[in-house]
Amino acid sequence: MxxxxxxLLSADDLQQxxxxxxxxxxxxxxxxxxxxAQGVKRNQQLPIDSPAAQQLxxxxxxxxxxxxxxxxxxxxxxxxPPRFNRYEGEGEYGNHVDNAxxxxxxxxxxxxxxxxxxxxxxxxxxxxxxxxxxxxTFGQQEVKLPAGDAVLYPGTSLHRxxxxxxxxxxxxxxxxxxxxxxxxxRRLLYDLDQSIxxxxxxxxxxxxxxNLTNVYHNLLREWSLT
Numbered sequence: 001m002x003x004x005x006x007x008l009l010s011a012d013d014l015q016q017x018x019x020x021x022x023x024x025x026x027x028x029x030x031x032x033x034x035x036x037a038q039g040v041k042r043n044q045q046l047p048i049d050s051p052a053a054q055q056l057x058x059x060x061x062x063x064x065x066x067x068x069x070x071x072x073x074x075x076x077x078x079x080x081p082p083r084f085n086r087y088e089g090e091g092e093y094g095n096h097v098d099n100a101x102x103x104x105x106x107x108x109x110x111x112x113x114x115x116x117x118x119x120x121x122x123x124x125x126x127x128x129x130x131x132x133x134x135x136x137t138f139g140q141q142e143v144k145l146p147a148g149d150a151v152l153y154p155g156t157s158l159h160r161x162x163x164x165x166x167x168x169x170x171x172x173x174x175x176x177x178x179x180x181x182x183x184x185x186r187r188l189l190y191d192l193d194q195s196i197x198x199x200x201x202x203x204x205x206x207x208x209x210x211n212l213t214n215v216y217h218n219l220l221r222e223w224s225l226t
Contacts, residue, residue: 009148040094113155113175127167
């Protein structure tokens with residue numbers, strides 16, 4: 001499932017993010033790439049222990065946990081703290097698949113990357129190129145969203161970022177381990193949850209609301225790994 005989450009970050013959030021990123025110390029993105037990815041990765045990233053990365057990462061993680069769409073679609077168990085990258089001057093990231101497992105810095109835990117996410121921090125008018133190209137079961141999807149918007153997609157997807165030929169593309173990215181590993185099951189649960197919410201809003205006293213909610217939680221109970 002590929003899900004667009006509009007306005008994850010507010011205008012104030014974006015202003016804070018851009019100010020911190022403007023003064024941050026960036027490093028070559030290849031320093032965090034695997035052997036295969038190093039040959040196709042040309043961007044910059046903030047070090048994981050950067051104060052700016054930690055402050056903005058906490059902000060984005062907090063906004064995600066307040067997002068009904070994210071919670072419903074990802075069913076998060078744990079996630080890697082958000083990271084940050086910058087593309088400019090023909091910077092790009094060729095076709096790659098994200099690592100299946102990522103350690104959570106400073107802990108003994110790891111995250112299975114069921115879901116990948118990009119949070120856009122630059123508006124499309126600020127740069128040319130920089131489209132996120134995702135290949136999934138419905139074909140190739142091209143994503144370039146307004147600043148503050150996010151896209152959630154399966155971590156199993158082959159994806160790339162096209163060359164940025166003008167301006168700079170700033171973004172945050174992260175991975176989520178879901179309570180439900182299979183993408184097709186998460187999609188069914190998401191669709192069911194959205195239908196329950198719509199029915200509840202239109203007919204709050206209808207007995208089907210309770211019946212469908214019962215079905216939802218029993219499916220989640222059946223499919224969850226916890």
